[in-house]
Amino acid sequence: MKGTPMKPLLWLVLCLAVVANVGLNLMEDTGLHIALSVVSGVVVLASGVGLWMLRDRRQEA
Numbered sequence: 894m895k896g897t898p899m900k901p902l903l904w905l906v907l908c909l910a911v912v913a914n915v916g917l918n919l920m921e922d923t924g925l926h927i928a929l930s931v932v933s934g935v936v937v938l939a940s941g942v943g944l945w946m947l948r949d950r951r952q953e954a
Contacts, residue, residue, distance in 0.1 A: 901945055907940040 899927040914933040 897947060900944065903940045903943045903947070907937060907944065910936040910940065 910933045914937065916929060917926060917930050917933060920929075
């Protein structure tokens with residue numbers, strides 16, 4: 894799947910979710926903070942798994 898348009902989108906989502914998670918750490922500990930932190934963590938993990946599944950698998954000789 895070389896050149897798939899999904900990779901740049903997944904990288905963008907991953908970066909935005911990491912930045913959002915860092916920004917969320919500046920909030921007070923409320924229920925909303927915890928919920929948003931969980932959501933951003935799930936997005937980071939999902940986009941990371943997606944990027945890992947779309948990686949180029951090179952055959953070593």
